[in-house]
Amino acid sequence: MSDLPKVYSPKDVEEKWYRDWETKGAFSAKRDPHRTPYTIVIPPPNVTGILHMGHALNNTIQDILIRWKRMDGKVALWVPGTDHAGIATQNVVEKALAKEGKSRHDLGREKFIERVWKWREEYGGTIIRQLKRLGASCDWTRTRFTMDEGLSKAVQEVFIRLYEKGLIYRGHYIINWCPRCQTALSDEEAPHQDLQGHLYYIRYPMEGSKDHIVIATTRPETLLGDTAVAIGPKDDRYRKLLGKTILLPVLKRKLKVVEDEFVDPAFGTGVVKVTPAHDPNDFMMGQKHNLPSVNVMNPDGTMNEEAGPYQGLDRFECRRRILVDLEKEGLLEKTEPHAHAVGHCYRCRTIIEPRLSLQWFVKMKPLAEPAIRVVREGKVTFIPSRWSKIYLDWMENIRDWCISRQIWWGHRIPVWYCVGTDHCKIECKEPIVGRTRPEKCPHCGSKNLRQDEDVLDTWFSSWLWPFSTLGWPEEDEDLRYFYPTDTLVTAPEILFFWVARMIMAGLEFRGNIPFREVYIHGTVRVEGGKKMSKSLGNIIDPIEIIEKFGADALRFSLMVITATGSDVYLSEQKFLIGRNFANKIWNAARLILPKLEKRQPLSPHLPLDDTDRWILSRLNRTIEEVTEALSEYSFNDAGSLLYEFFWHQFCDWYLEMTKARKNEEIAPILEEVLKKSLLLLHPIMPFLTEEIWQNLSPKESIMVSEWPKPDKAYFNPEIERSLSFFMKMTTEIRNLRSQWNVPEGTNLDIEIPLTKTLPSLDEKKLYYGFEFLKKSAGISKVAFTPGKKGKPAGSATLVVSHSPVFVQLKGVINLEAEKSRILREIEERRAHWQKTMERLKDNNFVSRAPEEVVLKHRESAKLLEEGIVKLEEALAELS
RNA sequence: GGGCGAAUAGCUCAGUUGGUUAGAGCACGUGGCUUACAUCCACGGGGUCACAGGUUCGAGUCCUGUUUCGCCCACCA
Numbered sequence: 008m009s010d011l012p013k014v015y016s017p018k019d020v021e022e023k024w025y026r027d028w029e030t031k032g033a034f035s036a037k038r039d040p041h042r043t044p045y046t047i048v049i050p051p052p053n054v055t056g057i058l059h060m061g062h063a064l065n066n067t068i069q070d071i072l073i074r075w076k077r078m079d080g081k082v083a084l085w086v087p088g089t090d091h092a093g094i095a096t097q098n099v100v101e102k103a104l105a106k107e108g109k110s111r112h113d114l115g116r117e118k119f120i121e122r123v124w125k126w127r128e129e130y131g132g133t134i135i136r137q138l139k140r141l142g143a144s145c146d147w148t149r150t151r152f153t154m155d156e157g158l159s160k161a162v163q164e165v166f167i168r169l170y171e172k173g174l175i176y177r178g179h180y181i182i183n184w185c186p187r188c189q190t191a192l193s194d195e196e197a198p199h200q201d202l203q204g205h206l207y208y209i210r211y212p213m214e215g216s217k218d219h220i221v222i223a224t225t226r227p228e229t230l231l232g233d234t235a236v237a238i239g240p241k242d243d244r245y246r247k248l249l250g251k252t253i254l255l256p257v258l259k260r261k262l263k264v265v266e267d268e269f270v271d272p273a274f275g276t277g278v279v280k281v282t283p284a285h286d287p288n289d290f291m292m293g294q295k296h297n298l299p300s301v302n303v304m305n306p307d308g309t310m311n312e313e314a315g316p317y318q319g320l321d322r323f324e325c326r327r328r329i330l331v332d333l334e335k336e337g338l339l340e341k342t343e344p345h346a347h348a349v350g351h352c353y354r355c356r357t358i359i360e361p362r363l364s365l366q367w368f369v370k371m372k373p374l375a376e377p378a379i380r381v382v383r384e385g386k387v388t389f390i391p392s393r394w395s396k397i398y399l400d401w402m403e404n405i406r407d408w409c410i411s412r413q414i415w416w417g418h419r420i421p422v423w424y425c426v427g428t429d430h431c432k433i434e435c436k437e438p439i440v441g442r443t444r445p446e447k448c449p450h451c452g453s454k455n456l457r458q459d460e461d462v463l464d465t466w467f468s469s470w471l472w473p474f475s476t477l478g479w480p481e482e483d484e485d486l487r488y489f490y491p492t493d494t495l496v497t498a499p500e501i502l503f504f505w506v507a508r509m510i511m512a513g514l515e516f517r518g519n520i521p522f523r524e525v526y527i528h529g530t531v532r533v534e535g536g537k538k539m540s541k542s543l544g545n546i547i548d549p550i551e552i553i554e555k556f557g558a559d560a561l562r563f564s565l566m567v568i569t570a571t572g573s574d575v576y577l578s579e580q581k582f583l584i585g586r587n588f589a590n591k592i593w594n595a596a597r598l599i600l601p602k603l604e605k606r607q608p609l610s611p612h613l614p615l616d617d618t619d620r621w622i623l624s625r626l627n628r629t630i631e632e633v634t635e636a637l638s639e640y641s642f643n644d645a646g647s648l649l650y651e652f653f654w655h656q657f658c659d660w661y662l663e664m665t666k667a668r669k670n671e672e673i674a675p676i677l678e679e680v681l682k683k684s685l686l687l688l689h690p691i692m693p694f695l696t697e698e699i700w701q702n703l704s705p706k707e708s709i710m711v712s713e714w715p716k717p718d719k720a721y722f723n724p725e726i727e728r729s730l731s732f733f734m735k736m737t738t739e740i741r742n743l744r745s746q747w748n749v750p751e752g753t754n755l756d757i758e759i760p761l762t763k764t765l766p767s768l769d770e771k772k773l774y775y776g777f778e779f780l781k782k783s784a785g786i787s788k789v790a791f792t793p794g795k796k797g798k799p800a801g802s803a804t805l806v807v808s809h810s811p812v813f814v815q816l817k818g819v820i821n822l823e824a825e826k827s828r829i830l831r832e833i834e835e836r837r838a839h840w841q842k843t844m845e846r847l848k849d850n851n852f853v854s855r856a857p858e859e860v861v862l863k864h865r866e867s868a869k870l871l872e873e874g875i876v877k878l879e880e881a882l883a884e885l886s
Numbered sequence: 887g888g889g890c891g892a893a894u895a896g897c898u899c900a901g902u903u904g905g906u907u908a909g910a911g912c913a914c915g916u917g918g919c920u921u922a923c924a925u926c927c928a929c930g931g932g933g934u935c936a937c938a939g940g941u942u943c944g945a946g947u948c949c950u951g952u953u954u955c956g957c958c959c960a961c962c963a
Contacts, residue, residue, distance in 0.1 A: 013922080598922035
């Protein structure tokens, strides 16, 4: 093994093993009725996506779960795939077209879609390749794309079923309109953001009078679409306006005055302009009072012919101009700064325009009810649990979902309209919903039909992902075996977009929950708290980290710094944790492997030293704890436990202590500890562990080897206690050496008086431990002496866990300095002792605290006292 | 406006049901190239657990309030 390089080199290892796993089919899950399935569906990344740290975190977690469960004997299936990401992908391809000086309209719908597919062929696989570099053990033979034939069929099926059930309808409503993408958006796609705007107080003249009323608005350009003025129902200030006619500034349109309880007399002036085509509340009022709707904008956010003199202006330019004009006419009373929340397009950040238009909607309440129930009843649980409240709040206030999008890339709505002729009847206006293009209009027989131009919201395919990827609507064997899935691992941003809707879809179309547990991890940020984003230029690219430090380093670091469900703050430096740890494991293997040549397996008959018993106890305890941590999604605990065990217990102590021993004696233990450690580490660090595993001449890949179980026969708390005494002693002696500046090569003798409080420290059983102590702390002789013998001359006194240890320092020791050192020690202990005694003297404490706590205090006081006595004795002898 | 989360060492963060003297990594200081590893080893310094009250024999941990930061939700023009 000496030919292994000194420094672990991930590059030489990762590609090799990934290819090996893939060609052996190790990732693919096959149904096995005798074993339990464990299924995860990947949150499908956008096909335009490139791997960022959020993906790295999300997919590392999934891979850890899948690899762990696979080793643990489950039929572990991780279904991968990508999302067609309607708007995002269309934007990307349109940008590429723009470079050629073309728009999508120059190509036409069909050619454009062809172009998107071509783009997808070329670039759509990027993120999949990147996931492979991360080590993701997805079953790639099942890779799905939301625009695949099967998944498209599922989308169509769902649309039709919901339509037939009356849960899909079409109608004119105010929706969120993105003037840049030129499509409707759902409420979730138009997140509100606080903006510092203004409240403009505008005078609306009254007909036939010199009077005016003042109305406050944040969007003066929309006044061009006003069709009424509203006042509060019990507002005596304005009662007199009822029946009067108000004149719309600029356009001089006549507006009537209505009463509506929506109006809050306390806000602004207590009078509201009513613009039914550009505001949801005004729309409602318009319906109630039978007001006309006047849409004043074009789809691109410029003003249309209804805007009169402002036609053709951009909406914000129009705002400026209208304010100037109002000012000129003396109709702008005042302007106040005003912060308010404004919707923004989640794809391009453009300010949303609420706009009246004809769209398709899903009625959500009936779907939400069962989805609320399953979370209430604990059939679907969130980790951390606080997310279930957020989920329930949203579900209980759910609003209908606008699902039509005015773009080309996506699932076209399976609806046709009769564009018929003179023979058309009223019913011909009804949409014709079907799986295929109807031959003719069922009402008038016309063959002149056209399909709805719109496509469906991307999330209308994603919400089916847990079952559409398994073959639905076909009743596949796989679907029955692997559904419901087990765990969904995702980021909080898509709780409403995706998670909530999947639960609704699963219940509606499969009659069952889509997954049992939802693990919601944090958001990746950079140190300093900002969100990591391209626009801020603070991206840490996971692929670069993989190139530099290796995928295992990336994975381990991410896990160990991420507490369950909390946000992650990254800096490049943090990946050194994983790189250094990987290197440590590598070098431990380099040390161990040559020692294993003549090994025999660990068996109960092997003679064991106390240090052996100790490391085996630690190992089995670690197996138990790591398994526990994983099942609680405490990946940082799992990582830290392994780090602490492998580095600070196994390497720092055990490996050092065994350096003096014969290979055949320790080989079984070394092999046991190394192997089990590698198995435990494998889900987090798949590549490195496989590379070392393969050097152990295994029969099969580590990824299909069995997950270790703790062997309780090796649990040995007593040994752990006495070894920790021994370690403390070692540390204290080393400390003493550095305090006294004992030069290298000066050997010291120590004497350990045998007292009752001394943990069972058997020199013979601990022989190799003492050998190590001699070497590492520069000790030449260790002697156990009868307790009564007292302190040898010229020695320093240590009190380790209340037991004295005398270190011979003749010639080195400075009497005064040693005295003051001991005095300091005594003082420290005395302070602690006093505090403990105060408690014990308190009757309240003794009577109310649990017995074992009181007992602990008593014990502790006694030991402290003994330690102090020993130190005082030592001090007396020095004087 | 409502809700959620966070505040612990110079930095980034752990801290399970309240229980003796609050931990880690990085950074820092000192000493070491000890033939697995300088991506390393040994030792060390460093904290009024945001603030103010309260509950309790006992609070980093539970309760109330305050401050600061972050996030989510919301149709007051």
